[in-house]
Amino acid sequence: MQHKGKEQKNLVKKKEKVNNMTFENTTDIVEKTARQWLKDRGISLMDIADLVYFLQKRYHPDLKMETCLYNVEKVLAKREVQNAIITGIHLDTLAEKGQLEEPLLTMLRTDEGLYGVDEVLAFSIVNVYGSIGFTNYGYIDKMKPGILKKLNNKTSGRCHTFLDDIIGAIAAAASSRLAHQAKDAE
Amino acid sequence: MQHKGKEQKNLVKKKEKVNNMTFENTTDIVEKTARQWLKDRGISLMDIADLVYFLQKRYHPDLKMETCLYNVEKVLAKREVQNAIITGIHLDTLAEKGQLEEPLLTMLRTDEGLYGVDEVLAFSIVNVYGSIGFTNYGYIDKMKPGILKKLNNKTSGRCHTFLDDIIGAIAAAASSRLAHQAKDAE
Amino acid sequence: MQHKGKEQKNLVKKKEKVNNMTFENTTDIVEKTARQWLKDRGISLMDIADLVYFLQKRYHPDLKMETCLYNVEKVLAKREVQNAIITGIHLDTLAEKGQLEEPLLTMLRTDEGLYGVDEVLAFSIVNVYGSIGFTNYGYIDKMKPGILKKLNNKTSGRCHTFLDDIIGAIAAAASSRLAHQAKDAE
Amino acid sequence: MQHKGKEQKNLVKKKEKVNNMTFENTTDIVEKTARQWLKDRGISLMDIADLVYFLQKRYHPDLKMETCLYNVEKVLAKREVQNAIITGIHLDTLAEKGQLEEPLLTMLRTDEGLYGVDEVLAFSIVNVYGSIGFTNYGYIDKMKPGILKKLNNKTSGRCHTFLDDIIGAIAAAASSRLAHQAKDAE
Numbered sequence: 001m002q003h004k005g006k007e008q009k010n011l012v013k014k015k016e017k018v019n020n021m022t023f024e025n026t027t028d029i030v031e032k033t034a035r036q037w038l039k040d041r042g043i044s045l046m047d048i049a050d051l052v053y054f055l056q057k058r059y060h061p062d063l064k065m066e067t068c069l070y071n072v073e074k075v076l077a078k079r080e081v082q083n084a085i086i087t088g089i090h091l092d093t094l095a096e097k098g099q100l101e102e103p104l105l106t107m108l109r110t111d112e113g114l115y116g117v118d119e120v121l122a123f124s125i126v127n128v129y130g131s132i133g134f135t136n137y138g139y140i141d142k143m144k145p146g147i148l149k150k151l152n153n154k155t156s157g158r159c160h161t162f163l164d165d166i167i168g169a170i171a172a173a174a175s176s177r178l179a180h181q182a183k184d185a186e
Numbered sequence: 187m188q189h190k191g192k193e194q195k196n197l198v199k200k201k202e203k204v205n206n207m208t209f210e211n212t213t214d215i216v217e218k219t220a221r222q223w224l225k226d227r228g229i230s231l232m233d234i235a236d237l238v239y240f241l242q243k244r245y246h247p248d249l250k251m252e253t254c255l256y257n258v259e260k261v262l263a264k265r266e267v268q269n270a271i272i273t274g275i276h277l278d279t280l281a282e283k284g285q286l287e288e289p290l291l292t293m294l295r296t297d298e299g300l301y302g303v304d305e306v307l308a309f310s311i312v313n314v315y316g317s318i319g320f321t322n323y324g325y326i327d328k329m330k331p332g333i334l335k336k337l338n339n340k341t342s343g344r345c346h347t348f349l350d351d352i353i354g355a356i357a358a359a360a361s362s363r364l365a366h367q368a369k370d371a372e
Numbered sequence: 373m374q375h376k377g378k379e380q381k382n383l384v385k386k387k388e389k390v391n392n393m394t395f396e397n398t399t400d401i402v403e404k405t406a407r408q409w410l411k412d413r414g415i416s417l418m419d420i421a422d423l424v425y426f427l428q429k430r431y432h433p434d435l436k437m438e439t440c441l442y443n444v445e446k447v448l449a450k451r452e453v454q455n456a457i458i459t460g461i462h463l464d465t466l467a468e469k470g471q472l473e474e475p476l477l478t479m480l481r482t483d484e485g486l487y488g489v490d491e492v493l494a495f496s497i498v499n500v501y502g503s504i505g506f507t508n509y510g511y512i513d514k515m516k517p518g519i520l521k522k523l524n525n526k527t528s529g530r531c532h533t534f535l536d537d538i539i540g541a542i543a544a545a546a547s548s549r550l551a552h553q554a555k556d557a558e
Numbered sequence: 559m560q561h562k563g564k565e566q567k568n569l570v571k572k573k574e575k576v577n578n579m580t581f582e583n584t585t586d587i588v589e590k591t592a593r594q595w596l597k598d599r600g601i602s603l604m605d606i607a608d609l610v611y612f613l614q615k616r617y618h619p620d621l622k623m624e625t626c627l628y629n630v631e632k633v634l635a636k637r638e639v640q641n642a643i644i645t646g647i648h649l650d651t652l653a654e655k656g657q658l659e660e661p662l663l664t665m666l667r668t669d670e671g672l673y674g675v676d677e678v679l680a681f682s683i684v685n686v687y688g689s690i691g692f693t694n695y696g697y698i699d700k701m702k703p704g705i706l707k708k709l710n711n712k713t714s715g716r717c718h719t720f721l722d723d724i725i726g727a728i729a730a731a732a733s734s735r736l737a738h739q740a741k742d743a744e
Contacts, residue, residue: 029661079366080316080674086662087675091645099657103587104644113551116638117645117679119503124678127313130266131491138510179485180265215475266488272476273463273489285471289401290458299737302452303459305689306496307489317677324696365671451738452688499685502638552637 034082037089041163047147048072051171054145055136056178071174071181078128081170084121088162095159111161118165125169129176137172141165220268223275227349233333234258237357240331241322242364257360257367264314267356270307274348281345297347304351311355315362323358327351406454409461413535419519420444423543426517427508428550443546443553450500453542456493460534467531483533490537497541501548509544513537592640595647599721605705606630609729612703613694614736629732629739636686639728642679646720653717669719676723683727687734695730699723 038045052068075081094100095108107115126133141164144152151164224231238254261267280286281294293301312319327350330338337350410417424440447453466472467480479487498505513536516524523536596603610626633639652658653666665673684691699722702710709722 030665033661078316079672083665083673083675084678087649090658090662091649094652100648103591104648107588107641114504114637115641116503116682117641119506120642120678120682121675123503123506124317124674128316130264130314131310131488131495132486134491134495134506135510135513138507138512139514140510141507142511216479219475265486269479269487269489270492276472276476277459277463280466286462289405290462293402293455300451300690301455302496302689303455303493305692306456306492309689309692310488310492317674317681318672320677320681320692321696321699324693324698325700326696327693328697450688496689500688502636502686503682 030079030082030086031077034085035076037086041089041092041160042150043147043163043167045069045072045076048167048171048174050146051140051148051168052174052178055140055171055175059179060182067178068174071177072170074177075125075128075170075173081125081128081173084125084169085166088118088121088166092159092162095161096157108161109159115161118162121162122165122169125166126172126176129173129180132179133172133176136175137169140168140171216265216268216272217263220271221262223272227275227278227344227346228336229333229349229353231255231258231262234353234357234360236332237326237334237354238360238364241326241357241361245365246368253364254360257363258356260363261311261314261356261359267311267314267359270311270355271352274304274307274352278345278348281347282343294347295345297345301347304348307348308351308355311352312358312362315359315366318365319358319362322361323355326354326357402451402454402458403449406457407448409458413461413464413530413532414522415519415535415539417441417444417448420539420543420546422518423512423520423540424546424550427512427543427547431551432554439550440546443549444542446549447497447500447542447545453497453500453545456497456541457538460490460493460538464531464534467533468529480533481531487533490534493534494537494541497538498544498548501545501552504551505544505548508547509541512540512543588637588640588644589635592643593634595644599647599650599716599718600708601705601721601725603627603630603634606725606729606732608704609698609706609726610732610736613698613729613733617737618740625736626732629735630728632735633683633686633728633731639683639686639731642683642727643724646676646679646724650717650720653719654715666719667717669717673719676720679720680723680727683724684730684734687731687738690737691730691734694733695727698726698729 046065046069049065049068049072052071053063053065056068057063091100091108095105098105100108106112111118122137126137140148144164148164148168151160151167232251232255235251235254235258238257239249239251242254243249277286277294281291284291286294292298297304308323312323326334330350334350334354337346337353418437418441421437421440421444424443425435425437428440429435463472463480467477470477472480478484483490494509498509512520520536520540523532523539604623604627607623607626607630610629611621611623614626615621649658649666653663656663658666664670669676680695684695698706702722706722706726709718709725
């Protein structure tokens with residue numbers, strides 16, 4: 001049980017009431033870390049909201065940026081999304097510092113086409129609002145608008161093998177959520 | 187737009203405000219149909235809550251049936267779950283009436299081991315609260331407690347090839363939701 | 373056991389030796405039906421090979437149509453692909469004939485954006501050669517080159533809600549296979 | 559092209575002919591590493607074959623261990639399986655050495671119930687022979703027969719958060735493959 005005590009000190013879990021939905025309460029250490037690491041890697045939530053706008057403007061002519069941003073926030077509040085973010089960014093960072101063993105190091109540094117674990121992680125994000133996000137994810141990944149183009153600049157010395165798929169996946173999931181909400185509002 | 191008019195007559199979509207969470211408002215025709223068809227096939231929500239209890243009692247000694255039932259309700263409120271339910275039950279019913287062509291008819295009637303589309307549909311349900319439900323789904327499908335045993339009685343003349351996987355998947359998803367809530371409440 | 377006898381008459385399973393890879397031997401009734409129904413719905417394997425070419429020409433400048441076609445054949449030889457094809461096409465056909473109940477009928481006839489079961493089925497196809505096909509699927513579904521554009525012509529009176537996703541998924545899976553083969557051949 | 563040259567030096571890709579199925583030829587650096595790391599973590603292929611036997615003996619009374627082992631070998635030959643193995647084991651090892659940042663470190667060390675990325679990776683393995691492996695994976699993960707029980711011994715000081723799910727997934731995929739082969743052989 002001493003081990004458990006150490007855990008609690010590390011994770012600093014706050015006592016919360018079930019169904020208590022105030023934003024600050026549900027922000028635990030995992031969510032805070034996920035948001036911080038996105039920021040540290042140069043990603044703002046507005047960058048992701050821009051991708052949502054790119055994907056959805058054709059279906060919703062009156063779409064506002066604040067609606068895109070709101071849906072990105074909702075996706076980031078999901079625990080499985082936060083888990084994927086911190087795992088993927090940590091692997092990118094370790095690759096950048098050369099702290100992974102071969103052949104993993106080279107596969108990550110070169111964003112090797114057959115690696116696929118980046119897509120697997122991205123997929124656990126796309127899924128949070130159902131299968132209708134699959135096509136948005138694939139489309140944005142090929143077109144690489146906005147921040148995705150910057151992340152794919154191979155001359156930067158940074159490794160964003162996981163991050164670019166994760167960002168595309170968050171935008172795709174936020175688009176699915178937006179589509180569900182719009183339908184409910186019809 | 188005439189086409190749109192026809193759609194609306196068929197689906198009888200009610201105008202709803204976004205984020206208006208009252209239960210009656212969000213119950214649209216798809217949700218109503220999903221709930222009705224479960225009932226028509228002999229499934230009560232309490233049957234599914236029993237499965238959640240079976241899966242989760244070991245982790246939560248004070249677990250109450252009403253908590254299980256509440257989480258089943260939440261899963262049933264998801265559109266992708268409703269879509270899987272009505273598609274799967276409709277295929278089961280068509281197979282029962284002999285209204286499918288071969289070889290699909292025989293594969294469904296005999297719950298053929300290599301068919302797998304039933305698991306694929308079940309999976310879109312398990313996924314709604316993330317990957318931690320995968321193992322619950324597999325476990326319950328092999329153990330076949332409660333209602334699942336009854337559905338697998340091959341002498342009934344009924345075809346439940348999709349339904350038994352769907353019920354197991356709803357119970358697994360409700361278990362994942364319950365686990366997430368319990369963690370938040372710690 | 374009489375029931376089993378009836379099954380066997382219906383499925384006409386041929387005795388085959390394990391690992392006997394001759395093409396004719398492995399073509400059982402499920403594969404034959406899948407291939408026939410694709411043809412009946414106006415899809416030739418060359419149409420799908422064209423989509424593979426569209427997706428892969430940028431990565432393989434010397435790509436030949438026969439290589440694309442070969443990989444499409446390999447995808448069609450997979451049982452889970454055949455299962456998805458016959459289930460999806462059967463649902464499309466029933467919708468076309470008005471032989472499904474509401475609200476499923478309208479959702480299929482109008483290819484409703486929140487339905488998603490078509491994507492779920494497509495996904496079980498994309499998956500057969502791993503996660504690297506996800507993005508190809510999404511991209512082709514948005515761009516709708518070649519046969520996909522024809523399938524989406526809403527004025528034809530046909531219902532291709534499942535078929536267009538299935539065709540895109542076969543092309544995406546064949547592209548993944550081609551990428552794996554090319555890498556092995558380097 | 560200089561960049562490409564560097565890649566090739568690191569990965570030591572051997573030239574192979576497409577469709578050349580000899581075992582030694584397809585064993586590239588990724589496969590070799592995956593097999594070595596399994597061994598280094600105390601897993602023999604016979605341990606995994608035992609799990610396949612546990613899962614399949616009820617369906618195939620004459621099942622031989624060599625058949626189980628053969629199907630495990632086939633699963634290990636898949637690139638997406640190898641990718642998942644080396645990524646998961648590397649994360650386990652980094653956690654064991656304390657070389658991951660918080661909160662990832664604690665989540666991995668304690669095999670936290672809501673983490674889920676281990677299941678996500680496992681799933682990319684289960685999928686290689688289709689959806690019929692889902693239930694085998696969930697069942698074996700709950701029952702923890704053989705080597706899985708040993709991996710879950712929390713007093714060993716080792717971290718097997720990813721490895722136990724990966725081993726279960728390989729066994730589930732090998733079981734699916736075996737089921738497909740048996741059906742073809744009927």
